Amino acid sequence: MNSVLNILMVGVGGQGIMMASDILALALMYSGYDVKKSEIHGMSQRGGSVFSHIRYGEKVYSPVISEGEADILFSTEEMETVRWLNYAGSESCIISTKTKINPAEVKEYPQGVEDELKKKCKNLVLVDHEALSREIGNIKFLNVALLGLLSTHIDVPVDSWEKAIEERVPAGSYEANWKAFITGKEYKTEES
Amino acid sequence: MGCTYKYKEVILNRLLLSGNEAIALGAFEAGVMVGTGYPGTPSTEILENLTTYPGLYTEWSVNEKVAFEVGIGSAISGARTLVTMKHVGLNVAADPLFTSSYVGVKAGLVIVNADDPEMHSSQNEQDNRNYAYAAKVPMLEPSDSQEAKEYTKKAFEISESYDTPVILRTTTRVSHSKSIVIPQALQARNKAAIGFERNLEKYVMIPAFARLRHIEVEKRMQRLKEDVNRFDINRIEINDTKLGIITAGICYTYVKEVFPKASVLKLGIVNPLPADLIREFCTKVDSVYVVEELDPYFEIRIKAMGIQIEGKKYIPITGELNPDIIRKSLRIAGYKSKKTLKEGLKTSLKLPPRPPLLCPGCPHRAVFTVFKKLGLTVTGDIGCYTLGVLPPFNAMDTCIEMGGGIGVAQGIEIAQGEKRHGKTVAVIGDSTFAHSGITGLLNAAYNKRSSLIVVLDNGTTAMTGMQPNPLSGERINGEETIKLDYKKLAHAVGIGEDNVRIVDAYKPEDIEEAIDSLLKSKALSLLVVKGLCVILKRRRKRA
Ligand SMILES: Cc1ncc(C[n+]2csc(CCOP(=O)(O)OP(=O)(O)O)c2C)c(N)n1
Numbered sequence A: 001m002n003s004v005l006n007i008l009m010v011g012v013g014g015q016g017i018m019m020a021s022d023i024l025a026l027a028l029m030y031s032g033y034d035v036k037k038s039e040i041h042g043m044s045q046r047g048g049s050v051f052s053h054i055r056y057g058e059k060v061y062s063p064v065i066s067e068g069e070a071d072i073l074f075s076t077e078e079m080e081t082v083r084w085l086n087y088a089g090s091e092s093c094i095i096s097t098k099t100k101i102n103p104a105e106v107k108e109y110p111q112g113v114e115d116e117l118k119k120k121c122k123n124l125v126l127v128d129h130e131a132l133s134r135e136i137g138n139i140k141f142l143n144v145a146l147l148g149l150l151s152t153h154i155d156v157p158v159d160s161w162e163k164a165i166e167e168r169v170p171a172g173s174y175e176a177n178w179k180a181f182i183t184g185k186e187y188k189t190e191e192s
Numbered sequence B: 001m002g003c004t005y006k007y008k009e010v011i012l013n014r015l016l017l018s019g020n021e022a023i024a025l026g027a028f029e030a031g032v033m034v035g036t037g038y039p040g041t042p043s044t045e046i047l048e049n050l051t052t053y054p055g056l057y058t059e060w061s062v063n064e065k066v067a068f069e070v071g072i073g074s075a076i077s078g079a080r081t082l083v084t085m086k087h088v089g090l091n092v093a094a095d096p097l098f099t100s101s102y103v104g105v106k107a108g109l110v111i112v113n114a115d116d117p118e119m120h121s122s123q124n125e126q127d128n129r130n131y132a133y134a135a136k137v138p139m140l141e142p143s144d145s146q147e148a149k150e151y152t153k154k155a156f157e158i159s160e161s162y163d164t165p166v167i168l169r170t171t172t173r174v175s176h177s178k179s180i181v182i183p184q185a186l187q188a189r190n191k192a193a194i195g196f197e198r199n200l201e202k203y204v205m206i207p208a209f210a211r212l213r214h215i216e217v218e219k220r221m222q223r224l225k226e227d228v229n230r231f232d233i234n235r236i237e238i239n240d241t242k243l244g245i246i247t248a249g250i251c252y253t254y255v256k257e258v259f260p261k262a263s264v265l266k267l268g269i270v271n272p273l274p275a276d277l278i279r280e281f282c283t284k285v286d287s288v289y290v291v292e293e294l295d296p297y298f299e300i301r302i303k304a305m306g307i308q309i310e311g312k313k314y315i316p317i318t319g320e321l322n323p324d325i326i327r328k329s330l331r332i333a334g335y336k337s338k339k340t341l342k343e344g345l346k347t348s349l350k351l352p353p354r355p356p357l358l359c360p361g362c363p364h365r366a367v368f369t370v371f372k373k374l375g376l377t378v379t380g381d382i383g384c385y386t387l388g389v390l391p392p393f394n395a396m397d398t399c400i401e402m403g404g405g406i407g408v409a410q411g412i413e414i415a416q417g418e419k420r421h422g423k424t425v426a427v428i429g430d431s432t433f434a435h436s437g438i439t440g441l442l443n444a445a446y447n448k449r450s451s452l453i454v455v456l457d458n459g460t461t462a463m464t465g466m467q468p469n470p471l472s473g474e475r476i477n478g479e480e481t482i483k484l485d486y487k488k489l490a491h492a493v494g495i496g497e498d499n500v501r502i503v504d505a506y507k508p509e510d511i512e513e514a515i516d517s518l519l520k521s522k523a524l525s526l527l528v529v530k531g532l533c534v535i536l537k538r539r540r541k542r543a
Helices: A017-030 A078-083 A113-120 A129-136 A139-151 A158-168 A174-186 B019-029 B045-050 B064-075 B087-092 B094-103 B129-135 B145-162 B172-176 B207-230 B249-258 B275-284 B297-304 B323-332 B365-374 B384-389 B404-420 B430-446 B486-492 B508-521 B534-542
Strands: A004-012 A034-038 A049-057 A070-075 A088-097 A123-127 B015-018 B034-037 B057-060 B081-086 B109-115 B166-171 B178-181 B235-237 B240-248 B262-267 B269-271 B287-291 B377-379 B424-429 B452-457 B500-504 B525-530
Touching: A004 A017, A004 A078, A017 A034, A017 A049, A017 A139, A017 A158, A017 B015, A017 B178, A070 A078, A070 A139, A078 A088, A078 A113, A088 A139, A113 A123, A123 A139, A129 A139, A129 A174, A139 A158, A139 A174, A158 A174, B015 B019, B015 B145, B019 B045, B019 B081, B019 B109, B019 B145, B019 B166, B019 B172, B019 B178, B034 B045, B034 B064, B045 B057, B045 B081, B064 B081, B064 B087, B064 B094, B064 B109, B081 B087, B087 B094, B087 B109, B094 B129, B094 B207, B109 B145, B109 B172, B129 B166, B129 B269, B129 B297, B145 B166, B145 B178, B145 B207, B166 B172, B166 B249, B172 B249, B207 B275, B235 B275, B240 B249, B240 B275, B240 B297, B249 B262, B249 B287, B249 B323, B262 B275, B287 B297, B365 B384, B365 B424, B365 B508, B377 B404, B384 B424, B404 B424, B404 B430, B404 B452, B424 B430, B430 B452, B452 B508, B486 B500, B486 B525, B500 B508, B508 B525
Parallel strands: A004 A070, A070 A088, A088 A123, B034 B057, B034 B081, B081 B109, B109 B166, B240 B262, B240 B287, B377 B424, B424 B452, B452 B525, B500 B525
Antiparallel strands: A004 A049, A034 A049, A034 B178, B015 B178, B235 B262
């Protein structure tokens, strides 16, 4: 049986979703999996919602995840988590920060987003991004810290992560990123 | 969350590449010496990547037509050449395409054409497989990054063996998805000897010579039609013979996902089709469906062979396909995918959309505020500034294709005559102006039109990710070069000194004053609104 796992990463332009998904895909490749990653770039870069599909296993065909089939939904913005919920199923693990970013022309953030997540998601990991940012000391590395947290949910050896992070982060920032990754990995979340 | 799969040995020479990166690598491995193109999503990264390889020449050409022509010149002079563009770019380059098919090559000439089903970043979703058929050139279509690399190399071989340009077609999903690629050593740099050799009957397409070349083209395609049946990039996979599917490109990966047990004919070549292979496949399975995005390209050709198949009766003709759509479509045809569809979580929470917008601080913003305030009819063009159509600006009335706004403005003024005079303005970005706006300007001057053309000069081709252009003073590799001089250009087409103005993009009063007085002058005018793209500014500060 060819079992393929699906991770959907979503957020808002500028939050480092592309880098995080690149690191994840590389780490999976270095662990010996077949892996495919799909995203659309172009117009959506300009403040729009950003997403990246990652699929891995023994043999992967389609680079895109079907609705309901994301084993993990990983999100760096609360409203985006809800927006992409239809890609998760009832058993899926949902990792989301509590970050709230208003769309450019919107003044008031919609009500009840967190409640909706708590109501709908059986396996919800809500991350207090402010506390985590304080712990790593720099919000710039939050995306990599969150990968550290994600790493506790998937089967990827630590040296694959090291190699992937080193390859993908800007020169000179590896140490800081690795520290953020470890901090995220050891971070205690409010699991529901 | 457990995965049953045990790690294999880490294979260190594997790369995780997008289709575009893989094409660049394939071209490098094939010993490409020249790469040309014009940016366009989803094709842009091919040339950007190729530029990072040693020992070859690359350029952003002014537009796709010129890119193609430079490519013809280098290929018939013995240098393997890659030319890249998006699907609508091939419209611009269609003229050289059709005749380069007659002329052929000396060293390989491969055109990468990136289609954009779903119009993620385009103004239409034309299916450019039709071009390969119409221009009588071979076309290959990969379905992932490894194939993208291999097919690029194969395309060079075909180009040289059959003396023809070859098109490599990708779609957005293939260009922008990443998958594992195994790199190989660089091939011998060049098979053909470098040097242009005079050959009038082959390279000068006057009717007398072109008639002879057309016969050669038909012979070549005839030879290819036979040979493609043996090309290993077409593959029959026989499994359960109840359901047979003919497919290509990204759709192959979807089909394998949805119907892992079905028999599949995967076509690596789109033109010409391997008729014998198709017949053979169809005799081996009970019923055959064609799964293809956009036009029924395979379908009409296979039906014309007298074979009973179905396709667009079930599969949508618009937009991108995906595993879900294929699953649902073929369920209607009576084929249930074994894989059960999981229900997605549902929410009734109303969320505001997050559409693409002009960046905060974007130099294009002020001018659209002025257009709106003055209530002008704005004939737009293609680039970041097309977002001027959306709130809060709502200040664009037409957008057809690159360079189009300048001609459309003239037409609107001609049709409406005096009464709307001074109420229309054409707006265009700097890269687009260089691409195909200048011909529109010359047309206006020649035909004594009195349009106002506003060029939004942000120093870059922002929409496609900051490529330099003839107005930014820089080449693809960062080398310094000329900057087109607006004032001299205006002067050259007879625009008077007072009717060419350059204003600061961050001074709305100056913009308004300039537009107002230029419209009142009732003479052909050029207004350049200058302000560096904020993303570029930030990047330069960081560097
Ligand atoms: C024929 C053709 N080639 C390429 C494209 C892709 N494309 C869309 S906009 C654009 C250029 C935009 O640059 P510019 O005019 O400088 O405006 P900016 O985005 O910088 O505001 C390109 C290359 C296209 N739509 N049509």
